[in-house]
Amino acid sequence: MAGWMWLRIFFGPNLQRIHSSPGQSRPEIYLHSPSISQGWNYQPLRLEKHTDSVIGWASVLWSLSYYSSPLLLCYLYKKGEFGLVKFVPVSQYVGTVLICLLGVVCLRGWGRWKNSEYVQFFSILEETRKNNTPSNKVRLEPLFFFPLSKAGVSLLKPESRLRGAADGVLQQVRTLPCHVISFLIAHSFGRRMLYPGSVGLLQKFMRPMLQQGQAKLIEEFNGQRNKLVACDGNEIDTMFVDRRADGRPGGSTLVICCEGNAGFYEVGCMNTPLEGGYSVLGWNHPGFGDSTGVPFPQNEANAMDVVIQFAMQKLGFQLNDIIIYAWSIGGFTASWAVMSYPELKAVVLDASFDDLLPLALKVMPASWRLRASPCGEQCLTRYFSPRYPGPVLLIRRTKDEIITTAGPEDIMSNRGNDLLLKLLQFRYPKVMADEGVRVVREWLGASNTIAEATVYSQYEVDDDWCVTVLQSYRTHNGTAFPWSVGEDMTLECRRRLALFLARKYMRNFETTHCTPLPFSEFRAPWTL
Known part of the structure; x- marks a missing residue:
């Protein structure tokens, strides 16, 4: 049985780390010291470490050859390298490389077999595969390995x-x-x-x-x-x-x-x-x-x-x-x-x-x-x-360099603007008529919070009045979109309501596309 286990270890998953979670009992695989309360990275023996490195580089070279294969095949075709006489030496070379890689895999398996920590991990994994009980899954939970086995999930x-x-x-x-x-x-x-x-x-x-x-x-x-x-x-x-x-x-x-x-x-x-x-x-x-x-x-x-x-x-x-x-x-x-x-x-x-x-x-x-x-x-x-x-909240990065079509300096080319306009035009088509779209675009073109507030105050938007209008419409007509609110309003009132809705549905965050969003900028969307 031990011999068969050694063979299976050849192609076993890579053990990466032994975790320790808050409130979790100490796993039996903690072999270093009973006083350790935090997780640590798995330390392979020298033989496993070096053979893993060889296999990793082989994987990198295979990926590079895979992605470049269309160009390589075109080049070889033009050079007339597809003849049978020239193909045989290539196939022999590939066969030699595969045999060498198989030998490296065997050496890695031997290195794992000599590492008591990996052997104990693999024993738990095999036992869980055979008998996938809750107790066995608990034993496997602290172990981070890939590819992830169905036994542990x-x-x-x-x-x-x-x-x-x-x-x-x-x-x-x-x-x-x-x-x-x-x-x-x-x-x-x-x-x-x-x-x-x-x-x-x-x-x-x-x-x-x-x-x-x-x-x-x-x-x-x-x-x-x-x-x-x-x-x-x-x-x-x-x-x-x-x-x-x-x-x-x-x-x-x-x-x-x-x-x-x-x-x-x-x-x-x-x-x-x-x-x-x-x-x-x-x-x-x-x-x-x-x-x-x-x-x-x-x-x-x-x-x-x-x-x-x-x-x-x-x-x-x-x-x-x-x-x-x-x-x-x-x-x-x-x-x-x-x-x-x-x-x-x-x-x-x-x-x-x-x-x-x-x-x-x-x-x-x-x-x-x-x-x-x-x-x-x-x-x-x-x-x-x-x-x-x-409820929907859109967060627009005002210095976004990825989803702008004309560069981060042109905030009006940010495709988040189009997302907002499509959303508002579907939900409030009467408000978002020509003038409604125009004033929202004007507000979207504001490059900072001061300019944004200037546009808002220029049209004398009264938030309390807007909320009252929307609540009254919902009371009499229900919540199903699209709403016909605004069809009997003056042009000035529709503009104010359009700006109010735009500011409720979208928030600006003055940063680039890939900057992590702080929690201070994350909040539940506005609801009426």
Whole structure:
């Protein structure tokens, strides 16, 4: 049996850290000293350390060759290097490299076998795989390793949900060329440009930082790590911090965080609501960290779905106790969530935008733009919808350099402006007629709080009057959007109401796109 275990250790997961959480009993794998009360990084023996380094570099070289393979194949084709005579030596070379790598893996397994700490970890892992009882899972919880095994996680696989109406047959035929081009772009460089966090090289570089962030969440905040299985089979890595027993005012409210295109829950926007005492649930996009799959729109929606189902079915939160907080491109999954679950308490979109296409065209070569526009508009603009009836807060970074189409110095090119206008025009179409849009644009063009207040006072906005008007309308007409409030108002009154609504739905934060949001800028959206 010991021999077979040694063979399995060859391909076992990498043990990274032994955690210690507040209030948690000391795990039996604490072999260094019974006096240690904090977690520590796993220390491999010299043989395992060096062989792991060799395997890591091999993985880096494979990634580089994979990404550069289209260019390399074109070069070899032009040089006539595809002949059978020239292919045989190459195949022999590849075979030699694979044999050498297999030998390195065997040496790593031997190094692990000689390390009592790894052997004890692997014994617990194997026992949990065979008998996945709660007691065994408790023994495995303090151990951070990857790839994460199903033995050490909670699994939830909801039924597949309808994502949207299918296109008609004629529409599909007419747009087939665009779909083909979009598919080729999305499955090559497009996905990696849009979601750089899914690139293995970046994740390898960030692994120490992610490990440190995860250790903080588990050891300081008593975070609970779970992996969820979405309806498409992707495994979504999550972290939950429960504040319900702390007696904090926000502990009974759960904030689900949706990260940006290079964000991970370990070092992402979870920290903002944690500062405020909320219960928080973070998750990694498909293909990020220890989540499997690739971050295509359908996979993203499936991941968001299983996270919400987990929050309700396993963590015990009601939809009206859940706030969705999203940063940057995380606004896509947030908008899908509130459209699919309109009973959600609120949504906060930080540095988010309405449409990816203008931002993509900004970085494309000029010769690509004409070809990309028809396909891009069809594929990208359909995902955002303002139909969610609940409270919404938009946070605009006034020095944002990422979601502006003309640079951070031109605040009117910030796509968050378009997001606000679309939202207000859907909810209050009578107020947001031509003059309403004009004054809101004037307010959006204010570069600082003083200029913003000047615009507000110039139109003599009376907040109490605006609240009274909106409350009266709601009393007589209900809450369903769109509202026809403003249709019998004077032009001046509609302007004032438009400015009032704009300031309630959007807050400015004077910083750049990637600056962490302090909790002082995070708050529940305005409600009437």
